[in-house]
Amino acid sequence: MAVTIKNIADACNVSRGTVDRALNNRGKINPEKKELILAKAKELGYKPNYIARSLKRGKTNTIGIIVFNLYNEFFSSLINSMEEKAKEKDYHIDLALTHYDKDTEKKCVESMIRRQVDGLILCSVNNKKDYSSWLQKFNIPVVSLANKISNKIPYISVDDRRAMKDATQYVADKGYDRIIYISPPLAYEDTHNIYALKQRFEGFSQVNMEHESIIIESKDYIRELETINILEYKTAILCTSDIYALEVLNYLKEKKIKIPSQVGVMGFDNINMLKYIEPHLTTVSYPIEQIGAIAIDSISQAIENGNKIQNMVITHEIIIGESL
Amino acid sequence: MAVTIKNIADACNVSRGTVDRALNNRGKINPEKKELILAKAKELGYKPNYIARSLKRGKTNTIGIIVFNLYNEFFSSLINSMEEKAKEKDYHIDLALTHYDKDTEKKCVESMIRRQVDGLILCSVNNKKDYSSWLQKFNIPVVSLANKISNKIPYISVDDRRAMKDATQYVADKGYDRIIYISPPLAYEDTHNIYALKQRFEGFSQVNMEHESIIIESKDYIRELETINILEYKTAILCTSDIYALEVLNYLKEKKIKIPSQVGVMGFDNINMLKYIEPHLTTVSYPIEQIGAIAIDSISQAIENGNKIQNMVITHEIIIGESL
DNA sequence: CTGTTAGCGCCTTCAC
């Protein structure tokens, strides 16, 4: 059984109130008694029970974080930066992964609410109109990252549309006259939150190429790619994530297609592992660690001072590699 | 303010006890009343307060997990598998990162103890003899992964010595007659926990090569490598982690040294991203996801049934690539 | 300056 304030009080022949004053530098207390109590607490190995404290204070100093998974370095970098920032501000991380499942996500949210997290940061797969009001019902600060939920929920991200437009323009400026655009399915709209994907697609659509673009929107994009004559025209393959681009690179290498002389490839995210990839992938930097730090900052201020969290757009950047 | 059992009780004109019976299927209760109470609970949007429940039950259903960071895919895969397994068993993850700092690790442990985690899984940087008794003082199940703390703390891992011995033997069998062995500093012993590293080094030392091996043990291994005539003899560079091996590959590519015809390279861990790397890295599989799942399994049984957690050795495997 | 006490929300015994 762990040592409690009562144990210390008994051991020192004082009241629990006095022990509390000694331990937490609250109000007036006889310095000698304070010494004695602190010494005894140390001797007994007292560790405050934060569960009890949380119950009393109605605050757990915990931020719930819900993301898809940690297989994509994008998210592990995010969690890494958030944990660091959270620790600095004396918050804990309650982490849950949805694996892109909407029901799992809802369960995660509910479970976190039951655990009385002080705030919620999520990269959501949910999209239904009523999801955002459902979230607001819980009356704690919520921040969405990377995938907007609604205008009601603060959203921190890059400008996905602009970023993909810039990427597409960069491809065009490089002299490519046709693009094969690879994205996860865009038709999932009524079942999944694909806000960012749609934004990117719109951005892509704003740039005109000489020859008609080919859109592949499928999890099975490599198989789709096989049905296309890639070498026709001066073609670039533009992917909505680096991971997709890496798979494409692998496919092209297998087919002995030269990059970038026969076909160009461009990714999106600029994940760290790219430094080990050859050829160096041209991509768009997504400053996910910065976004994570900002999210923790904003949400902790919202928790502590009731500040409203502002939407925020972080600057992206074209990263020039050798794959285009 | 969130809805409590008392609110429901008042709304239904029953006692809190009865609400509890309805909500948790406890004991006898008038079916009609139960219906009414459940309906009311739903209507009011009742969500049990787990903090209060935890305080009462003395169990938080939370497992504290402490690892170095998430930059190495090794750890993000680990967390990923643990989160999945934990969710399945209705545990939450309290995640903290140490960034290889011993004091940070201790603070993380203390903070988790204060939060009353039911168990602790850690990949430790601490090594001092008294660390393991300090850990045991808290009287909750503890499991160490990947880096052994002491014989007193259950340890789940591969047999690092055997694994590196097998790797070295594989290199020798491939016809290499000299090895450059790259490891983080082994001299940190009095400051850091380098159990696994030492085991690997011992395993490596058990195999005799024709020419004397060169040991590089430094964070600055690339610079060290520059001072060596790599092309002398038939040399293989054996690294204690894939990440190191990837850096070495980058260095060799930059120097236009052909792999494996001029020099061989071997890694350790078999992280997922290797599938995007060329040439395919020969490495040792470290079944970290399996280890994570086993750790959660064992610790949850220890929490629930008081089972003693057994040490466990998981099978490694040589992964044959094209870099050797 | 110090002790007492009433909860935070839930769970559990005990009595009716």
Place this chain on the structure above:
DNA sequence: GTGAAGGCGCTAACAG
């Protein structure tokens, strides 16, 4: 079947 009540450990308001 149901209600009343105490307590998990900590905090804070109130007495003294």
